[in-house]
Amino acid sequence: MFTLPQKDFRAPTTCLGPTCTQDLGSSHGDDLEGECSRKLDQKLPELCGVGDPATISSDTSYLSSRGRMIKWFWDSAEEGYRTYHMDEYDEDKNHSGIINLGTSENKLCFDLLSWRLSQSDMQRVEPSLLQYADWRGHLFLREEVAKFLSFYCKSPVPLRPENVVVLNGGASLFSALATVLCEAGEAFLIPTPYYGAITQHMCLYGNVRLAYVYLDSEVTGLDTRPFQLTVEKLEMALREAHSESIKVKGLILINPQNPLGDIYSLEELQEYLVFAKRHRLHVIVDEVYMLSVFEESVGYHSVLSLERLPDPQRTHVMWATSKDFGMSGLRFGTLYTENQDVATAVASLCRYHGLSGLVQYQMAQLLRDRDWINQVYLPENHARLKAAHTYVSEELRALGIPFLSRGAGFFIWVDLRKYLPKGTFEEEMLLWRRFLDNKVLLSFGKAFECKEPGWFRFVFSDQAHRLCLGMQRVRQVLAGKSQVAEDPRPSQSQEPSDQHR
């Protein structure tokens, strides 16, 4: 069912291990996560750690064995990527093109951002911006980041520029942290469902795995909500990893969570951090959606707002402008850690993850402009997010489809289980494919390593006309789906790549 793009490439033969067999190929943001899951039954080679022997044999390849595997990841994502980009919906030129409700991008505020970034204060060019600089990021930017985070994370004390490292995006930061905190083959705990692209970020250079903390939709025991993360579940996952001789070095928390849109309460956050401290685990807290909490009643707490961190030397916070400022193409991400050893080690890799000096200057200008952010950007952005969210959730309610969403992020976690008669991941993928065939791209649960088949992530942060059309196409599929649900032979043979090449 999965066709390899190159004829001369032989499928790798050994298994990657229990932790990362899926969605490694989702290299384009987090879109097309589903695309990669067609590799489900495909075996992957052991990632090459230092000194690991080559496991893939291929006489015709020009690449090393790890190179072949890297390319294989890329191609599988590339294929889907091409599909979407060769047939992108365009209001004027391509009405029948694909609507992308799969990539978590905020497309609601380009007007505001273009305006801001075109202001004259953004156009400064000076020699120091064009030359080699501090690899941690220009000091002026790190100072701005520290001030910005102190303010928006409500830090009890002013944060320090020395603890800031600036890189070209969150992906690079995951990669660098994985490399400096773990040996090859070691692991980080992560509650699932989670933003699947992290797997590849951790893996590509670092060869670090993820050990899953599986969460359920069913509310049981002391849980108060679906997919609730508890310390018991963390403990259990850690024990399990140990029993499989997987060495766990840390825990990844995404807050606000992607794809659930969950927000951890102060108490929960504290409990998770204490758990990590107990086991001497590093905690990477990804707060990339922290300013995208559009429901005012939801109280968001950054980990940096805690009076006292249980283990400050092992708590590493990341933030970026990709989501909160809707600029995934700008490539700006930042680390905040009190641990100077970690900051320095990450900075040592920054030569490879550097950001243009001119863009660093622009970012400093942007983050400094508190008036514009507070009075123009954030209120408008939240209002637009809320309106889009309301629209999609109303649509779902009208269809009688259950979903989870707590007023943060760009997405709704949608329960389409009732459309899967047998409740299998195969059916989930077929449904996803049917959506794609009907020109709407979504992400499905398996790509987030969700335990239960049938969950989908809908991104709603798009312009109304595209959103309406997207939802219309979703409705069509679901309506048709109920009629063909018993058909055992769905349109499996239709690879999108064949249609559009």
Added chain:
Amino acid sequence: MSHRSDTLPVPSGQRRGQVPRDHSIYIQLLEITLHLQQAMTEHFVQLTSRQGLSLEERRHTEAICEHEALLSRLICRMINLLQSGATSGLELQVPLPSEDSRGDVRYGQRAQLSGQPDPVPQLSDCEPAFVSRDLSNRGIDISVFYQSSFQDYNAYQKDKYHKDKNTLGFINLGTSENKLCMDLMTERLQQSDMNCIEDTLLQYPDWRGQPFLREEVARFLTYYCRAPTQLDPENVVVLNGYCSVFSALAMVLCDPGEGFLVPAPFYGGFAFSSRLYAKVELIPVHLESEVTVTNTHPFQLTVDKLEEALLEARLEGKKVRGLVLINPQNPLGDIYSPDSLMKYLEFAKRYNLHVIIDEIYMLSVFDESITFHSVLSMKSLPDSNRTHVIWGTSKDFGISGFRFGALYTHNKEVASAVSAFGYLHSISGIAQHKLCQLLQNTEWIDKVYLPTNCYRLREAHKYITAELKALEIPFHNRSSGLYVWINLKKYLDPCTFEEERLLYCRFLKNKLLLSCGKTYMCKEPGWFRLIFADELPRLKLAMRRFCDVLQEQKEALIVKQLEDAMRE
């Protein structure tokens, strides 16, 4: 079960639950090691705090420091290993001294990685050697490697010379940057065509680079490399810097432990880039300065030498996957003739080796009588599927802070594998737009930028070489790149890498940053690379400091010879 000795003079933390026997051993070992570590540090502090005045004693102290650094690293690795052993049990917490991990496992300010350029003793702000229990072993390696390679550069960053504000600051003739055309570049980048914010620039990009930029790069390279046919944008991958391109290539062409041949001396950044992530070894093909029957010019690269190095590497059991060529060469400034280039490529083809050609200085050839031949100008490549070209704007346009590097390869397999690294080495959409505008404007490049740049490079080169001649310092006289490769052998007695390092430190002490031959894996001690692409007033001051140091060194040599004579 766990008979942890309470008499050990190491403060211990809390421990929960029962500890399996083997873990208790780990913990005890860990405690003992930590204790040993502490004792060792104290011992070294005592050893090195004696203020020796004579050269002899100073050298002795430096040797001790090196040993200390070496031991520190070893012991730190032990601690990490022990700790990982000790924490692999679930129910225990390892007792470690002080909950605040900062400071306790670190070493004194003087600890240095052995074999690395020593810091100047009076640089009080120089970073201590890197030891941490929060990092993985490879994390420690990366930090140590980075700090030892860049600590002097970081010292320079903190204390840069400024003609009004900091006249005693460092002058950097060590980092290869072209600072001669900042006025032109600043003006160009401020023009209105540079400022464009479109939605697509703010969204997730094509990870190989925006199509408009890849098209422009293909067009640009077709024109400036004089490609016989139009180059294909599909063969272009754009990343944030040519080191990133090199790192990604090393990842996809080699497995860990495999290697590339590189004629030495060569640009040290590649050693860094291949080691940091990819764990690929660069195997030097040693070239010699002496002219002989077979070596018709200094540091000549011949196929025989390549063959020999390849054979030797294979005998040592190394797997060689490719050859790295830098053209124009860094640090020599040599330019390969089309004939020699062809021979090297044919050699590579014969052994199925990839060839990575770094042409990052291709537009920095400042003698009009010399023609640079890009590998892309060849009618037919011996092995086009194994030939990969790297270029970037850092050197030729003097904008190293812009972070732009490009790969051109006919091999689609390699191009797509490198693309997988696109999101880890991506360039901001806004910067991609500016780069596209810059490369597009051939008229400005041809009529304004290149002539001015070449003229200024030529003038600066003329000044520096005249100074060197006056000082009777031999140098490799070439007309490309931003540097001269100079020979200070006569200032070393004995002529060793250790002496080379000490001379380097003497320059540093006098606030002059150069790079020494060792970092280029040069076989012969005494060579230095001097960057001349700097503004004349700074260059003049730098040369004054340079002369002072050499004078100082000369006097020290005399004193030393006298001392030696008296001992006999």
